Amino acid sequence: MKTRRPLADSTAVHDQVYEAIRQALITGRIAPGKGVSLRSLAAELGVSPMPVRDAVRRLVAERALAINPANKRLLVPSLTADRLEQLSLARLWVEPELAARAAARADTGLVRQLQAIDADLDEALRLGDVDRYMAANHAFHFALYERADAEILLAMAGGLWLQIGPFMRVVFGRVGADVLVADRHAEAIEAVKAGDADGARRAIAADLSEGMDKMRLAVEAAA
Amino acid sequence: MKTRRPLADSTAVHDQVYEAIRQALITGRIAPGKGVSLRSLAAELGVSPMPVRDAVRRLVAERALAINPANKRLLVPSLTADRLEQLSLARLWVEPELAARAAARADTGLVRQLQAIDADLDEALRLGDVDRYMAANHAFHFALYERADAEILLAMAGGLWLQIGPFMRVVFGRVGADVLVADRHAEAIEAVKAGDADGARRAIAADLSEGMDKMRLAVEAAA
DNA sequence: GCGCTTGCATTGTGATCGCAATTCAGGGCC
DNA sequence: GGCCCTGAATTGCGATCACAATGCAAGCGC
Structure with missing residues (x-):
């Protein structure tokens, strides 16, 4: 679990996390309207919350994920x-x-x-x-x-x-x-x-x- | 410097950093083609590198900043x-x-x-x-x-x-x-x-x- | 004097910890 | 039986540290 990777040879972890979440969203494995959390995603993917934060920022900027403005919690945008x-x-x-x-x-x-x-x-x-x-x-x-x-x-x-x-x-x-x-x-x-x-x-x-x-x-x- | 803000009352720090960098980019205070760094930006804005990371991720996703794929260093996109x-x-x-x-x-x-x-x-x-x-x-x-x-x-x-x-x-x-x-x-x-x-x-x-x-x-x- | 190499500073990335705030469940009170 | 209040768990945010890698410059060898 703690194996440090030589960072430069392959893609960064946050990029892999990004792709993973992206695929999960595109294929609909995460239901729209449902809430997710950094730590739960991190645990699911077997990484620390840190690269998940980076990936999520990207996805939010791309409007593939949204933030509930009240509690600042993550959620998958609904289909309207x-x-x-x-x-x-x-x-x-x-x-x-x-x-x-x-x-x-x-x-x-x-x-x-x-x-x-x-x-x-x-x-x-x-x-x-x-x-x-x-x-x-x-x-x-x-x-x-x-x-x-x-x-x-x-x-x-x-x-x-x-x-x-x-x-x-x-x-x-x-x-x-x-x-x-x-x-x-x-x-x-x-x-x-x-x-x-x-x-x-x-x-x-x-x-x-x-x-x-x-x-x-x-x-x-x-x- | 270490004053912890009550987070909820006003906008988050990374949002303020985002706006600051955004304005700096729009008004051209950061020259296109020039390289920037997380720590230098953080020092300049008087915050820790952490919220700068978040803001920069957003800006990169919006293509307002770019990453040199070789060294993974930040740079302002050139005008072509x-x-x-x-x-x-x-x-x-x-x-x-x-x-x-x-x-x-x-x-x-x-x-x-x-x-x-x-x-x-x-x-x-x-x-x-x-x-x-x-x-x-x-x-x-x-x-x-x-x-x-x-x-x-x-x-x-x-x-x-x-x-x-x-x-x-x-x-x-x-x-x-x-x-x-x-x-x-x-x-x-x-x-x-x-x-x-x-x-x-x-x-x-x-x-x-x-x-x-x-x-x-x-x-x-x-x- | 010039080129190469070595050493140090800087950079991005990831992990871990602490904090404030919200959420949620359980239990007590009316 | 229904309501509220309290405490534990969860969540996002920020700080700090560690590490690998790159960039840069001073100093050595020729």
Whole structure:
């Protein structure tokens, strides 16, 4: 337990903690609205409260976690229609923009990479493996977005996905993953292959738009 | 030095530190590209390194500070044309959107508030008080945006202003504040008064667009 | 005189401790 | 039986210490 790690060779502990909590949030393992605590998280992850504090600060700054202003206690933000609407709007702006830039900078390597991820995604869908589907979907979008060479916009998109994560889990829990997909990815790949920026923008916008509509319905149904 | 504060009555220390560093960044008191350290900041602010760590984590998450990936040391992000372009794009999307929503929800109280701030802004301009001008400009925009009742978009706008802060200082250092203003604020106020969402959107978009163009020129001139 | 190396100062990270405040359960009182 | 009050446990915040690693500069060797 007390083994001191040589700090520089691998990622810092607070980064690992950050990733762990992030994944737990995205996959919905921590229920929205529920309260958490530094010490409980630390115990659960087998680390001291210190790196958890650092990770939590980051997550709060990214609005993936919230602080009850009265008692200053941590809690997972609740899923509201209002939040979803704002997140949808923001995603529908940034992500098509990133897709358009990426398409303009694409090469055959990217196309092959996207095709491979999309194949994996279809496989996950066929098997009904929700976790794998979500991972592949994330991988697909961000493999594309990274090519946009737009650090700030990319970070914005990452933050939005982090906040939208819990909503996705709600959708999958209600309607199943299969209804979510109406393959706009192939459309996007074609646009990328052709270097068609506007085509990629439209494909990604359509992809998001459909997904967010499903989430909206699921959230409304939950209320 | 060791006086323990009753924590609940006022804001926490790490929040005060956050605000202090934030202001220092926005007003350009810490030069971009320069390195800072937790202990030096702590000493400068007269607090222990601990709350500085918390504040810095937040600022890094908001990309107002950066970490040199090699030595993990802190530094103020440099001003590049690429960063400015992305920030401009993002601002030109969120802020007009916020303005439009605010205009739809406005009342006479907001109008009076905006008029008062704008008067203060003009006064600052007349006196050549750059700090006061920047504070008033910030106050004007966010008094409006807060009325949009869109927490997430508002936070996004806040993060963008924080990142754009150093650029503003560069502009003022080069061309002076007076050339920045071509009073779109009056135009915005009129739209708000009339509840004209699209008018407010256009006015704010024009305001930003002109300001960002000035910054672009200043940054290009610096290279 | 110049380059390299060694030693010290500084840096970020993590652990541990103390404090104030809130939360919650239990038990006594009416 | 229901209400309140009290005490223990939990929580977030801040301070201090320890440690590995990097940066920097003085001093040695050539």
